[in-house]
Amino acid sequence: MSALTFTLKIRPEQRVDMSPLVCQKLENLEPVEIAAIKLHCGKKKVRVDELFAVSGFDTKHILIKNSVAKLDYIGKELDGGVIRVEGDVGAYCGMGMKSGVIKVFGNAGLYAGCEMKKGQLEIDGNAGDFLGGALAGNKMGMKGGLILVKGNAGDRVGDHLRRGTILIEGSAGDYCGSRMIAGTIAVMGNTGKFLGHSMRRGTLLLWNAPKLPASFNDCGSHTLAFLPMLFKSFQSLNSTFALTENAFNRVQRYAGDMSEIGRGEVLVRIEN
Amino acid sequence: MIINGVQIDATFAEAFPMKGTRAIITAQNEKWAMIAAQAMTGFATSVIACGCEAGIERVLSPNETPDGRPGVSIMIFAMGGKGLAKQLETRAGQCVLTSPTSALFAGIDGGIRIPLGKNLRYFGDGFQTSKVISGKRYWRIPVMDGEFLAEATTGQVDAVGGGNFLVLAQSQPQALAACEAAIEEMKKIPNVIMPFPGGVVRSGSKVGSKYKTLNASTNDAFCPTLKGSTKKTDLSPDVESVMEIVIDGLSKEDIDKAMRVGIQAVCNLGVENGITRISAGNYGGKLGPFHFHLQEIMA
Numbered sequence: 001m002s003a004l005t006f007t008l009k010i011r012p013e014q015r016v017d018m019s020p021l022v023c024q025k026l027e028n029l030e031p032v033e034i035a036a037i038k039l040h041c042g043k044k045k046v047r048v049d050e051l052f053a054v055s056g057f058d059t060k061h062i063l064i065k066n067s068v069a070k071l072d073y074i075g076k077e078l079d080g081g082v083i084r085v086e087g088d089v090g091a092y093c094g095m096g097m098k099s100g101v102i103k104v105f106g107n108a109g110l111y112a113g114c115e116m117k118k119g120q121l122e123i124d125g126n127a128g129d130f131l132g133g134a135l136a137g138n139k140m141g142m143k144g145g146l147i148l149v150k151g152n153a154g155d156r157v158g159d160h161l162r163r164g165t166i167l168i169e170g171s172a173g174d175y176c177g178s179r180m181i182a183g184t185i186a187v188m189g190n191t192g193k194f195l196g197h198s199m200r201r202g203t204l205l206l207w208n209a210p211k212l213p214a215s216f217n218d219c220g221s222h223t224l225a226f227l228p229m230l231f232k233s234f235q236s237l238n239s240t241f242a243l244t245e246n247a248f249n250r251v252q253r254y255a256g257d258m259s260e261i262g263r264g265e266v267l268v269r270i271e272n
Numbered sequence: 273m274i275i276n277g278v279q280i281d282a283t284f285a286e287a288f289p290m291k292g293t294r295a296i297i298t299a300q301n302e303k304w305a306m307i308a309a310q311a312m313t314g315f316a317t318s319v320i321a322c323g324c325e326a327g328i329e330r331v332l333s334p335n336e337t338p339d340g341r342p343g344v345s346i347m348i349f350a351m352g353g354k355g356l357a358k359q360l361e362t363r364a365g366q367c368v369l370t371s372p373t374s375a376l377f378a379g380i381d382g383g384i385r386i387p388l389g390k391n392l393r394y395f396g397d398g399f400q401t402s403k404v405i406s407g408k409r410y411w412r413i414p415v416m417d418g419e420f421l422a423e424a425t426t427g428q429v430d431a432v433g434g435g436n437f438l439v440l441a442q443s444q445p446q447a448l449a450a451c452e453a454a455i456e457e458m459k460k461i462p463n464v465i466m467p468f469p470g471g472v473v474r475s476g477s478k479v480g481s482k483y484k485t486l487n488a489s490t491n492d493a494f495c496p497t498l499k500g501s502t503k504k505t506d507l508s509p510d511v512e513s514v515m516e517i518v519i520d521g522l523s524k525e526d527i528d529k530a531m532r533v534g535i536q537a538v539c540n541l542g543v544e545n546g547i548t549r550i551s552a553g554n555y556g557g558k559l560g561p562f563h564f565h566l567q568e569i570m571a
Binding site (some may be wrong): 144163183184201203222223224225226228229230232234263265 | 338340341375398399401402403404405406410412418419421538
């Protein structure tokens, strides 16, 4: 069965709320019913077929073509199935996702994967601020699942991260891992200022030495048994994280943030 | 039935339902994984007084273990789930947590989840941290040699305990040599352990005793020194020594397989090496619902 495909016909002038177009909401709908779904576009509501050419039938596999950064909430609360997006996506991609896979072959805007609970979000390009974070005012960010960013990520990656894994092949901006409650963030590139600001628990796994705040204490160099298992779990990913030459188990461990409860850690690779 | 001059008795071994689990112990090298495994499965020959029956299932190569280090797979069996969980936790805490460079992982993914490192984490005094990797929770407990890594839970499954057979020989050295040959082969069968010292029991028991406080006592029917003094002796004049091999396993089929290769190994030595008979612990069906008929197994 061919994937249910939404090909963007016109570049919308206002931002579009794509949250109705997730697998579980389209299940058992006829093509004409899908085409008639109304999407918020700025102050107006527009029919799906006004913005997109719709083809295909398989609601468990959705393909969005010609996507632009004005399409927000793609895959919001996705509960099973696969969404592939060719082009950029707007804000809140994969927000509150419960299961399934979202693959973005472009860049993602703010709050990608924010408060997601399970599943996998892959972003081929760059991601905006608050990747896997919590919505403003909320106390818990991502609670499970995996986010993979092949480019760079903005500021506040994993803000209030509760559980789950965020992998960034490029660099991360300022306040990476801020207010983390638990979970793992791995960054192969560089990290910005105020790394792990107010983090409580969790792991920041880094390939390059960061500029650490004064509230992180050096615990020395160690060989940690869980790291080979963590890297082994990445081996199924289409990512440089899956390469055995990028795996390591020898790290410099910094504990922090001591201005919080100090149970978090920054692990920095020690080259053999 | 006679195999290579060895008589296989028309009798059956009786076994009973147990709860079982498996854990994987890894360490820096096989030597230290084995030391931890031996400690964890020590004093666990019989539920009669040890609280559980435990043994080493096999040595694992690094590519078979979760953390890629040399390891040993151990199995523990007990009469009930609560007892099993308590024994597992106590033994893990005192024998594996304490053993240098060790790590502890679940050996059964399904079944009812029972704590492995879940409560041991409190040894970390608040400095413990957990990691969920591929859907499984692991606890990292800071210890003096680095970190003790333990999977939170392992699986408890229904199992069978007390499968057995008796080796009757013309001398003690011949009985022991036959049992050693049997154990060598039985160790190759997965999902089973032979919990007694070296896998062999020289003090097989019967149910009950003349002493009210004891619920098991020496199996006088198979004691060679009592041939003339007990009315119910089951030994012919030429038998001078009897040894037993007890098997616990995850299923009746696993024990069947282990018994078959064990008995075959004994029979391969044959009557020319002093082996006269193979029998089994049979308590008239009162002990347990699992019956292992020797002649059916060897057919």
